[in-house]
Amino acid sequence: MTFRRPFRHVRIALALLALSAPVAAETDADDPGWTAMLYGARMSSETGWEDILLNPFDAQYVDVFLVAAALSRPYARYRDGALTLEAEAQAARYFGDQDHWEFNAVPLTVRWHRFPWSDRIATSAAFGLGLSYATELPPVEVEIEGESAQWLMYWLLEATAGRVGSPWSFTLRMHHRSVAYGLMADEGGMNGVGLGVRYRFAGARQRSR
Numbered sequence: 077m078t079f080r081r082p083f084r085h086v087r088i089a090l091a092l093l094a095l096s097a098p099v100a101a102e103t104d105a106d107d108p109g110w111t112a113m114l115y116g117a118r119m120s121s122e123t124g125w126e127d128i129l130l131n132p133f134d135a136q137y138v139d140v141f142l143v144a145a146a147l148s149r150p151y152a153r154y155r156d157g158a159l160t161l162e163a164e165a166q167a168a169r170y171f172g173d174q175d176h177w178e179f180n181a182v183p184l185t186v187r188w189h190r191f192p193w194s195d196r197i198a199t200s201a202a203f204g205l206g207l208s209y210a211t212e213l214p215p216v217e218v219e220i221e222g223e224s225a226q227w228l229m230y231w232l233l234e235a236t237a238g239r240v241g242s243p244w245s246f247t248l249r250m251h252h253r254s255v256a257y258g259l260m261a262d263e264g265g266m267n268g269v270g271l272g273v274r275y276r277f278a279g280a281r282q283r284s285r
Contacts, residue, residue: 113146113166115272117251119174121220125252125267129233135269140216142178142268144168144251148185158190164204164232168251174216178253180230182206198240204232208253217253217266224264229256236274243276 119140122128128135146166153160164182185204193199208230217224231252238245251268255261 109277110147110149111274111276113148113247113272113274114144115146115247115249115270116141116143117249117268117270118142119216120267120269122267123220125250128250128267128269138216138220139172140174140266141171142168142251142270143171144270144272148182150187155190158188160187160189161185162187162202162204164206170214174214176214177211178208179211180206180208182230182232185232195240198236198238198242198245200234200236200245202232202234202236204234206230210253214266217264221263221265223262225255225261228260228265229254238274243278245274245276247272247274 118137119142120128121136121138144166145168146164148162148164150160150162162185164180164185166180166182168178168180170176170178182204183206185202187200187202189198189200191199206229208228210226210228213226214224231254233250233252234247235249236245236247249270249272251266251270253265255264
């Protein structure tokens with residue numbers, strides 16, 4: 077793919093990163109620091125995300141794949157750390173029948189960490205909401221939905237699992253671009269289902285101990 081306006085894409089990426097930064101951060105002795113994630117996903121031809129959640133094994137998929145890298149950080153903690161609010165910035169590259177970049181900023185992700193089995197398997201579940209920008213109009217989104225737009229809403233739905241005390245965990249994520257019930261466009265968007273790995277860096281106060 078050729079980039080006719082590369083500096084414009086850089087400015088957009090920087091703006092999205094700025095959007096994902098929290099207005100005010102809360103830190104304490106249990107600050108978990110930054111988390112980096114890498115995941116791959118495949119795009120579904122289902123027009124409704126609920127069709128994938130309710131019947132994932134019968135969902136249909138197309139020859140569109142993405143690889144995404146994300147960086148996130150909690151900025152608020154509640155219920156003794158069981159609930160965190162996080163901000164995330166990510167860049168994704170599409171392959172197959174779509175071939176472009178996508179940049180997503182997620183200033184609000186709500187993550188729950190406490191489950192009955194958490195003393196054996198560290199588990200979390202999260203939902204995040206933000207904005208998505210595609211560097212070109214996604215042709216497969218248009219083919220499936222009838223139309224789409226470069227700027228759409230973005231949300232994620234994620235479950236993670238890993239060994240207790242380890243900085244590494246595995247993740248299952250739904251990657252969703254949305255028209256937000258007509259707020260961003262009349263039709264469009266996509267649903268991607270992917271697997272990946274997360275690495276949690278130690279917080280500054282933890283490293284200083």
